[in-house]
Amino acid sequence: MTTDFERIGGAQALREIIEDFTARVFSDVMIGFLFHGKDHARITEMEYLFAARHLGAGVAYPGRTIRNAHRSSPIMGGHFMRRRQILANTLRDHGVAATISASWLAHVDSLRDQVLAPSTGEGSECDHAEQLQRVGASPQQQQARHSATKSLPIVGD
Numbered sequence: 056m057t058t059d060f061e062r063i064g065g066a067q068a069l070r071e072i073i074e075d076f077t078a079r080v081f082s083d084v085m086i087g088f089l090f091h092g093k094d095h096a097r098i099t100e101m102e103y104l105f106a107a108r109h110l111g112a113g114v115a116y117p118g119r120t121i122r123n124a125h126r127s128s129p130i131m132g133g134h135f136m137r138r139r140q141i142l143a144n145t146l147r148d149h150g151v152a153a154t155i156s157a158s159w160l161a162h163v164d165s166l167r168d169q170v171l172a173p174s175t176g177e178g179s180e181c182d183h184a185e186q187l188q189r190v191g192a193s194p195q196q197q198q199a200r201h202s203a204t205k206s207l208p209i210v211g212d
């Protein structure tokens with residue numbers, strides 16, 4: 056049976072797609088900052104193997120679980136959607152068939168809860184104290200931010 060991996064064009068075509076995708080993500084104005092200081096080559100290789108496995112290539116994915124890989128990044132719903140859109144654009148630009156692209160994006164969507172930082176789900180508000188702690192802000196920075204947000208007037212009050 057022909058797999059989506061083969062339909063896309065096999066290893067070489069998928070590598071080109073993933074290399075383009077991670078280059079776009081790393082340099083993106085909205086989510087690029089989340090990748091500062093991260094290992095571009097490793098992420099590209101892991102994203103390739105993760106995608107190849109999903110597409111039926113029969114390869115092993117030796118990386119961290121999706122939850123563990125993203126645990127220390129303050130990823131919110133908008134960041135998730137931005138990466139999703141960049142992936143959709145990359146697949147379109149490489150001529151990937153709409154059916155394959157749709158099932159790939161559905162797989163991405165099924166992993167959303169494992170990628171998002173706790174308490175940033177849709178409809179929830181950013182917990183500033185928690186997020187500052189996650190990104191390693193000093194106790195002084197956390198206190199300063201806390202006081203600043205407490206004194207903000209609430210619209211409608």
Ligand code: HEM
Pocket residue numbers: 086089090093094097098101102105117118119120121124125127128130134135136138162163164166167170
């Ligand atoms: C379902 C969607 C996603 C998938 C399948 C995915 C996949 C991956 C993979 C395979 C890795 C490498 C794991 C390893 O090194 O062992 C990784 C790392 C990373 N991802 Fe994602 N990712 C997703 C969503 C996101 C989003 C939305 C963001 C931010 C906008 C993001 C940011 C990162 C960062 C910053 C790393 C490096 C983590 C570190 O080394 O500390 N990812 N991702």
